[in-house]
Amino acid sequence: MNNENWIEAAGQAxxxxxxxxxxxLEKGEGVYVYDAAGKKYLDFVxxxxxxxxxxxxxxxxxxxxxxxxxxxxxxxLYWTKPQMRLAKRLTDNSCFDKAFFCNxxxxxxxxxxxxxxxxxxxxxxxxxxxxxxxNSFHGRTYGAVSATGQYxxxxxxxxxxxxxxxxxxxxxxxxxxxxxxxxxxxxxxPIQGEGGVxxxxxxxxKTISELCTKEDILLIFDEVxxxxxxxGKLFAYDIFGVEPDIVAMAKGxxxxxxxxxxxxxEAAAAAFAPGDHASTxxxxxxxxxxxxxxxxxxLENDLLEHVQDVGKHLRQRLLNMQKxxxxxxxxxxxxxxxxxxxxxxxxxVVKKCMEAGLMILNAGTHVIRFVPPLIIQKEQIDEGxxxxxxxxxxx
Ligand SMILES: *Cc1c(COP(=O)(O)O)cnc(C)c1O
Numbered sequence: 001m002n003n004e005n006w007i008e009a010a011g012q013a014x015x016x017x018x019x020x021x022x023x024x025l026e027k028g029e030g031v032y033v034y035d036a037a038g039k040k041y042l043d044f045v046x047x048x049x050x051x052x053x054x055x056x057x058x059x060x061x062x063x064x065x066x067x068x069x070x071x072x073x074x075x076x077l078y079w080t081k082p083q084m085r086l087a088k089r090l091t092d093n094s095c096f097d098k099a100f101f102c103n104x105x106x107x108x109x110x111x112x113x114x115x116x117x118x119x120x121x122x123x124x125x126x127x128x129x130x131x132x133x134x135n136s137f138h139g140r141t142y143g144a145v146s147a148t149g150q151y152x153x154x155x156x157x158x159x160x161x162x163x164x165x166x167x168x169x170x171x172x173x174x175x176x177x178x179x180x181x182x183x184x185x186x187x188x189x190p191i192q193g194e195g196g197v198x199x200x201x202x203x204x205x206k207t208i209s210e211l212c213t214k215e216d217i218l219l220i221f222d223e224v225x226x227x228x229x230x231x232g233k234l235f236a237y238d239i240f241g242v243e244p245d246i247v248a249m250a251k252g253x254x255x256x257x258x259x260x261x262x263x264x265x266e267a268a269a270a271a272f273a274p275g276d277h278a279s280t281x282x283x284x285x286x287x288x289x290x291x292x293x294x295x296x297x298x299l300e301n302d303l304l305e306h307v308q309d310v311g312k313h314l315r316q317r318l319l320n321m322q323k324x325x326x327x328x329x330x331x332x333x334x335x336x337x338x339x340x341x342x343x344x345x346x347x348x349v350v351k352k353c354m355e356a357g358l359m360i361l362n363a364g365t366h367v368i369r370f371v372p373p374l375i376i377q378k379e380q381i382d383e384g385x386x387x388x389x390x391x392x393x394x395x
Pocket of ligand 1: 104194
């Protein structure tokens with residue numbers, strides 16, 4: 001059966017929450033994927049910044065199958081070596097002291113919101129408000145969608161979680177005006193992903209960090225998209241030289257096996273006592289073994305240096321394209337999280353690229369987002385940009 005036959009036969013049974021491309025993807029190999037008709041695509045989407053080691057990676061698939069043979073899951077009522085090892089490696093290689101594992105980005109954000117409110121309650125500080133950013137994206141669960149600063153994700157869901165304020169991103173005066181004796185946390189993406197690939201200004205983050213320290217407000221970074229090596233550093237906060245109290249991670253952390261992580265400094269983490277927060281699947285041995293295989297590449301096999309190198313190449317190529325092609329208004333991003341702002345609709349470009357064998361992503365209506373597998377080579381970047389350039393020239 002080809003793509004259309006499959007979709008006709010069974011597509012109706014899938015809930016209608018995505019507008020999907022009319023392709024059924026079957027197999028992947030490195031930075032390429034194949035659909036049910038055997039058509040090959042260069043994958044610049046990587047499952048939305050998830051498949052950091054591409055498809056069919058030897059180390060990752062071997063780690064998963066070896067762990068599956070030992071045990072896939074046990075309750076968090078018991079210790080497991082893969083989870084302890086992952087927590088130790090993440091905290092040893094960051095400013096954080098403790099890790100909690102869950103299954104997705106939204107869940108990691110939920111954990112951060114709960115931790116912030118618990119922290120304030122334990123101090124009897126009367127603080128409960130969380131300040132988040134306009135244009136942000138934090139996920140689809142109720143707390144996360146309430147924190148998300150884009151109305152399109154919130155409409156018809158009200159009443160939302162109370163006590164969340166939104167201010168314009170990168171505007172320090174607006175933030176200072178919003179901070180009050182009720183503020184318990186400030187949450188932001190150091191590089192907004194979904195909202196259009198907007199990096200924070202270094203000075204902005206430094207000022208926020210000082211303000212948080214002074215007022216005993218927790219600083220939460222949502223690094224679900226920009227963390228886990230995507231910027232060329234294990235954590236995006238390292239790029240900016242600003243340490244948050246709490247970070248939310250997910251997407252690329254286990255290379256495609258569902259995982260989320262909440263990392264926190266001791267003072268914030270101490271807000272949680274046994275019974276305060278939990279997840280049945282969170283940090284199970286299978287997901288943690290996969291994440292450990294990803295960390296092997298990032299920390300021990302020079303993948304971070306590779307991301308810095310190919311990220312520079314991607315950026316330079318995009319800047320060169322901008323000089324030639326007038327629909328490109330702006331190029332922005334860090335490492336292998338880059339975006340180009342277009343004067344044209346991004347969705348039309350994405351569709352034409354797909355037809356030409358390049359899977360690429362938008363971020364909002366006018367930004368094309370680049371989040372390829374971290375293992376991508378320069379020639380493969382050039383191959384994809386060749387396709388994109390033809391498409392952009394044709395519109
Ligand atoms: C994708 C994303 C989320 C939500 O992650 P899910 O795994 O889809 O719940 C949260 N924050 C950011 C920054 C994201 O990019």
